[in-house]
Amino acid sequence: MGTIAMTFFLESEFGTEVELPRSGSALEQPLVYDQAARELQGLAARGRLQILQLHESSQNGQTLIDRLSFLRLS
Numbered sequence: 001m002g003t004i005a006m007t008f009f010l011e012s013e014f015g016t017e018v019e020l021p022r023s024g025s026a027l028e029q030p031l032v033y034d035q036a037a038r039e040l041q042g043l044a045a046r047g048r049l050q051i052l053q054l055h056e057s058s059q060n061g062q063t064l065i066d067r068l069s070f071l072r073l074s
Contacts, residue, residue: 004026014072020067050070052069
């Protein structure tokens, strides 16, 4: 079974900017969004995508990713 992040990655088109959505999805929860964004960062570290935009915010003493867009490379 795939993860939310992997689903967005696999459904994205090569060379097109994709923003990880928040509203209207399971990613509305800040911790879920952060986890998916960090998984996409792992794919970027392996050269599968490029992070174009990333924004973090502090919530309850934790730094969470709350916005991310990427470009699929492979």
